[in-house]
Amino acid sequence: MPIIECIPNVSEGRRPEVVESIAAAIRSVEGVRLLDYSSDPSHNRSVFTMAGDAAPLKAAVLAMFEQAVAAIDLRAHTGEHPRLGAVDVVPFVPIEGVTMEACVALAKDVAQEVAARFAVPIYLYEDASSNPARKNLEDIRRGEFEGLAARMATPDWAPDFGPAAPHPSAGATVIGARMPLIAYNINLATDRLDVAKKIAAAIRHSSGGFRYVKAAGFKLEDRGIVQVSMNLTNYEKTPIFRVFETVKREAERYGVSILESEIVGLVPAAALNAAAEFYLQIGGFKADQVLENKLRTEN
């Protein structure tokens, strides 16, 4: 059975009863597994992680909207994290036995239904977007809920689905499809922040580096070392091992070595397998050679 991951971000992180009602709505849908959810009160935002096939995920997102639109009023919402709507962002991520195209189709299907049922305008993003100015979440969310009405009045910002003006209390929602994100950090055996910052600049897309890398340099004060902190937004096109080897080589330039790297949260098996294939120089490897995959697919 295909597995799609969906990670809705909702603009409520302070009222547990609202967060719980949304979790309950997701759990009530058969065929969807709610893997995780957590709230950040200072961001006033909650992130839900669920997985399933297309039809149950669609039902779960609609059930979630029903709760969120009824309970959340952006006019009274404050928090550190930028947001446009009560349900702020809904990404669909292909995990197993499903193509990106299928996730794009699902995103559009859900967007249309949400717009029709809740009168919330929808912007499509990432792989679901066909407008280069509206691919990036940060670009779409600029000006936030407070600037949304003025922005939607300009010709470039007609939504992809739904009404031409914001929902009074629920704003607008960004829905789309993207590759799994990998949060990946490399710790350097030095306390020189300038080295971490220079390496981050060398590898990140925005300053000339790899296309699917976002990176910044940080100091880990308690450990007296520095870190290159990254988001890898497409591990197939910019694989972990290439980023690691480049960071290692750039660090050598300063006489600095790598202490360790860390994967924060989840990583797709294929991203790790690609590293094993690269370093072990494995030729002609196929995913169904992984014993567990074989056991799961064959009958």
Next chain:
Amino acid sequence: MPIIECIPNVSEGRRPEVVESIAAAIRSVEGVRLLDYSSDPSHNRSVFTMAGDAAPLKAAVLAMFEQAVAAIDLRAHTGEHPRLGAVDVVPFVPIEGVTMEACVALAKDVAQEVAARFAVPIYLYEDASSNPARKNLEDIRRGEFEGLAARMATPDWAPDFGPAAPHPSAGATVIGARMPLIAYNINLATDRLDVAKKIAAAIRHSSGGFRYVKAAGFKLEDRGIVQVSMNLTNYEKTPIFRVFETVKREAERYGVSILESEIVGLVPAAALNAAAEFYLQIGGFKADQVLENKLRTEN
């Protein structure tokens, strides 16, 4: 649900109807998946690969014995591969959510039942063996079916279960538990067979190398290169990356580089993940950070 793999080797590779009757017997057991089976006529031997939890696997092995003991007579059996019995070897291999101890217990349970129902003497091997002289399959099988009656008459060779003499037509069976085998080859960018042979000798257990490596050097005539061909018998204790790095370093001694490596057949995900962890210097990695594992285990 726990997954155990079982790979019975049966002394019949020339009569398809017998092989099919055994496959059908395995398939008839609910909860067991027959993943693969293949016959080698020159070895006159067939290998079946199945997976499931303990109870269904036990039922499948018993069903298989019923067919094999009725159809195969070792007194009339010829073939290149050494063998002791109609059902020659039955290894149980822990794959997921199951310990080696549980596989050892299953091996003993199946051994006892087979001995009782079919009057076939059973030798326990590998992790199921408590006798150092009877751990290794090659040691137990020395002298083959033809020498079995004489050998069983000696005090050291009383079986672990069952009668003190061979079954007249079905001989004896070796049953046990072991780690998954990885068949791993490294191709060298040279046609010098002596280099492959020296490297094989350096890394294999029998001549002073790594404990869980069997290795030999071969010429790949059609490609004009040589190969270090290996079986890794415990990838947790002798990991792939350590073997690869050692072969690479030994090859450098002769000015030879590695062309590529290859994994023949199946490999456990954990063996590949360990390589990724090593080369990327990933600290504190846990198996449940692999997205697919998380998706499968949580609810």
